Amino acid sequence: MANSVRIKFRGVRAIHSAPGHHNQTTGGNTSCIQIDDGSSTIFVNAGFGISAAGSDIMSARSTTGKNVDVSILFSDFLWDSTIGFLSFAPIHFKSSKIQIVTGSTVATAIDGLDDAASPFFSPFENFRGLSAKKSFIQIHEGLKIGGWDVSGLLTNNPLTPYGATIWRLKNNKGDDIGIVMLCDRSEDTLAKVGNFLSGCKTLICAATAHPEHDSWSEHRTGFEEALTLALAAKTEALFLTHFHPELDDVILQEELIKLKLSLASMRKDNPSVKLSIYLANEIEDISLATSTLIKKAI
């Protein structure tokens, strides 16, 4: 039976949105990844990319009549990971069930989302007052969501006092996805994360930091760190995402070429390295049947 897991990059930008022609190929919404396996829908982060997902889900609901039931895994509660939920249509319907999953405490999650829905900055009173039925889970040992076994590793990160969670999703069909959206690039943290992700077949990793374009590179992974993690985990497919808003389509393609050259050079010494590298983008999905990007039917 064909693998039905589809991963959509609803938003590929870190820090702030970057809409415009210069990002036409890659995308300009803040981060959100949607993972569908036919029986469950999981999001990672709720940047502005989640808005379009909400519209699609509500359109589908009008056809199927099924109430919305989704989980959102948060890597962190910085604003580029949270503010989009205000425009996620299902959250404004009482019939929707939304499970918030965090590596940090439930109180931290509620505070983080309440801050984003502050009455000073939004037309709402707080997150808790939004209509959907909301539940909160702090991940410890592991969690079952649909057909997925979900585990999380909470890491220290000076950007956020509440830490940043690295996610791993496995199912009984052999799919194994690691997701790194915010990760300090200290050797110690990278080693822990590499160990946690060891053996994952597909790695989705932030490539935010950039020596020329990012004056905020500290405490984030860039292209090189993403490759380091992929090699440490012995992954087969690396999808780069969570790009700095100033890295436009042209710069990103250049960085991808540099990284592929670097990988080719490594292969001379170690031909057993089997890794494909892709730039995630908001136009194409990943099919886990082939671990490649496929064009969306528009």
Place this chain on the structure above:
Amino acid sequence: MIKKSHSLLKFHGVRGSRPVHASGFLGYGGNTTCLEIETGFDFILAIDCGTGLQHISRRLRLHPNRKKIHILLTHTHWDHVLMLPLLKELANPELEVSIHAPDIGSKTFSELFETMLKLGRLPIPKAQIKCKLTFHRIQPGQTFLLEGKVKVSTFQVNHQHITLGYKIGLQDGCIAVITDTALLTADNILGQGMNERALLIGPKNFEKEYNQGLIRFLKGVDCLVFDTHFNEDNLKPNWGHATPDLAINFCIKSGIKRLFLFHHAPEDNDDKVAIKQEYARNLALHRGIQVINAREEDEWPILSA
């Protein structure tokens, strides 16, 4: 006679509510609210700090001789302030940034900005603000001069909290910017303090006072940037946004000859925004009002040729 205009209106972000990037939305642009008025003087004058502010940030890097920015904030909803703490140039010690904003409830904008920095939610390292950052508390109904040269007047419009409309008098013309407002009726009063006033003088009297006040405020304006988030079919009055019909109504009553449709809904793709313009142009037909859709990175003289 054609009068030469030096003052320019620049649109850096024209979306309301949230930024949007998708095919079909690139024509008008997906950044949230930010405008710039080129005054002819040596300072940058910006209105609001939605994600469109990144265009000003880029220009500041290209033209490092610009050392002074005045920012007029209409209100503090995300689509109007989110980029402010992320403005890289706040770390430039040679830059002077003056922010003019109304109080929100019991808080000044300076206090709110401090809160934004302290919450630990910014996706950047702790902001290193090295520029000379000053905050100016402003109120509805106030008139003040920027650098002693540019006259700014304010009017509280019908939107949550205190939301200000601005009228800016320049050497060669006058522009008004009303980014977020709804039709005020006796049963749709949204702004902070407005209900108290309505209770005091009666809702119907307040409706009349407000609408006549706004018409007076807009008299003498050469061009108007106005909220047209909705159309008459999808209007949700208590969301605090307007339609082309309301915008044109104020143009007619205040004698304004040029209207920019602004605060495009993030759900409206280029085709829908273009249809809105066509609809508004039909409404304005034979009224002598030029109607133009605000489009990201377009520049317009304040006075039409």
